[in-house]
Each structure stands twice: as C-alpha cells, then as structure tokens.
Amino acid sequence: MSIEVRGxxxxxxxxxxxxxxxxxxxxxxxxxxxxxxSGKSTFARLLNGLVLPSSGSVTVDxxxxxxxxxxxxxRSVGFVFTDPxxxxxxxxxxxxxxFGLRDLPRSAVPERVAAALDTFGLAGHADHPxxxxxxxxxxxxxxCSVLVTEPKxxxxxxxxxxxxxxxxxxVLKLLAELPQRVVLVTHDLDAVLAMDRVLVFDDGRxxxxxxxxxxxxxxxxxx
Ligand SMILES: Nc1ncnc2c1ncn2[C@@H]1O[C@H](COP(=O)(O)OP(=O)(O)OP(=O)(O)O)[C@@H](O)[C@H]1O
Numbered sequence: 706m707s708i709e710v711r712g713x714x715x716x717x718x719x720x721x722x723x724x725x726x727x728x729x730x731x732x733x734x735x736x737x738x739x740x741x742x743s744g745k746s747t748f749a750r751l752l753n754g755l756v757l758p759s760s761g762s763v764t765v766d767x768x769x770x771x772x773x774x775x776x777x778x779x780r781s782v783g784f785v786f787t788d789p790x791x792x793x794x795x796x797x798x799x800x801x802x803x804f805g806l807r808d809l810p811r812s813a814v815p816e817r818v819a820a821a822l823d824t825f826g827l828a829g830h831a832d833h834p835x836x837x838x839x840x841x842x843x844x845x846x847x848x849c850s851v852l853v854t855e856p857k858x859x860x861x862x863x864x865x866x867x868x869x870x871x872x873x874x875x876v877l878k879l880l881a882e883l884p885q886r887v888v889l890v891t892h893d894l895d896a897v898l899a900m901d902r903v904l905v906f907d908d909g910r911x912x913x914x915x916x917x918x919x920x921x922x923x924x925x926x927x928x
Pocket of ligand 1: 717
C-alpha cells in the first residue's frame with residue numbers, strides 16, 4: 706500500500722501553507738517534524754482527506770482523497786487529533802468506542818469494544834462519562850476509538866502533547882507495536898528516532914526526507 710502526495714500546494718485564504726510537496730510513503734513508520742506553523746498538521750490532514758489540497762493530488766492505494774473515493778480513504782486512514790476533545794463524540798467511554806462500529810451488526814459490537822478498551826487500559830472506565838477522563842486517558846480513548854475501526858494506516862498529529870511522561874511512553878509503545886502503518890507528527894525528537902523514515906517541513910516545504918538520525922540533525926541545523 707502506498708500513499709502518494711503529488712505536487713500538493715495548499716492555501717488557507719491567501720496564505721500558502723504547503724508548497725509543491727511530492728512524496729510517496731510506503732514505510733511502516735513515518736515521522737513528520739518541523740517548526741510550529743511549518744505545515745505538518747496540514748500535511749497530515751491531507752492523508753485522509755480531512756484537508757483537500759488547493760492543487761495537486763493525494764491518493765491512498767490508488768484512491769483519491771477527492772470525490773467519491775474519499776469516503777473509502779477516510780475509512781482506511783484513521784486520524785488521531787492532538788486534542789482528544791475534538792474527537793470524543795459520545796457520552797460514555799464504551800459508547801464512544803462503539804460509535805466507530807455503528808455499521809457492524811449490533812451483536813458483534815460489545816465484544817470488539819471490550820477487547821479494545823482492554824488493550825488501552827480503559828476497561829475499568831467503560832461506563833464512565835468520557836469528558837471526566839484525565840487528559841491522558843482521553844488521548845488513549847481517542848486512539849482506541851480510531852483503532853477499533855481497524856484502519857490500515859493511522860495518522861497521529863502530536864498524540865503525546867497533553868500526556869505526562871508515563872502516558873507518553875505508554876502511547877508511544879502502543880504505536881510502536883501496532884500492526885498498522887503509522888504516520889506520526891511530533892515535536893518529540895526521541896520518538897522519531899524509532900521511525901523508518903522522517904520528513905522535515907520548513908515554511909510549507911518538504912526540506913528533508915530520509916533516515917531519522919540525519920533528519921533530526923538537519924532539523925536541529927535549521928533551528
Ligand atoms: N484552518 C485554517 N485556517 C487558516 N489558517 C490555517 C488553518 N490551519 C492552519 N493554518 C495556518 O497554516 C499554517 C500551517 O499550520 P499547520 O497547523 O499545518 O502547522 P504545524 O507545522 O502543524 O504547526 P504546529 O507545530 O504549531 O502544530 C500556520 O500558519 C497556520 O496558522
């Protein structure tokens with residue numbers, strides 16, 4: 706499976722935030738780093754069609770994020786936001802996880818939800834109001850609710866920003882062990898060292914694309 710970004714330029718109003726980005730991603734683990742405002746989140750959002758490029762194209766497994774195939778891309782590419790409150794949709798923890806499974810036969814749902822909650826250490830919170838969870842628990846719930854839908858690729862936009870050290874390690878370990886492909890946008894330069902490939906953005910341009918050690922060195926050189 707490959708994600709192809711071809712000649713993508715993106716504007717918000719008059720402001721150009723991505724400039725002629727072309728890249729093909731085939732690795733299991735891809736890191737994305739760069740300064741604040743360099744375009745990382747916008748790039749991440751292109752990958753599942755949350756953002757459609759002003760020009761150029763994005764295809765996943767040959768399917769465009771634009772038009773009719775967009776819905777299929779959104780099903781196969783899960784997206785985890787920095788702020789879990791932006792994606793927790795249902796009143797209780799279990800209901801939130803079940804929401805992603807609403808197209809499954811009802812009888813299949815409880816088992817899938819229970820297994821997912823267990824994996825994320827949330828089994829004891831199944832009936833708790835989701836908004837009362839701690840920041841770290843909410844982040845785990847957001848991840849859980851996306852992964853329960855079994856996407857082929859998981860795009861995470863700074864998923865550890867709100868987490869303490871323990872939960873950061875927990876989430877990074879979970880991400881490392883996933884069978885899925887992962888694209889991780891992060892400011893955590895240690896975390897990207899575990900990736901197969903790292904992209905560095907600067908002012909909307911993809912300015913480095915290669916091995917993690919060299920990417921971090923390049924980024925540090927920019928700063
Ligand atoms: N919805 C939007 N409308 C207008 N401008 C936006 C929007 N989203 C992002 N921008 C602008 O686009 C630029 C790139 O933002 P983006 O969030 O992609 O950067 P980033 O590298 O992820 O930054 P950070 O590390 O701070 O999260 C910024 O200047 C930002 O202000």
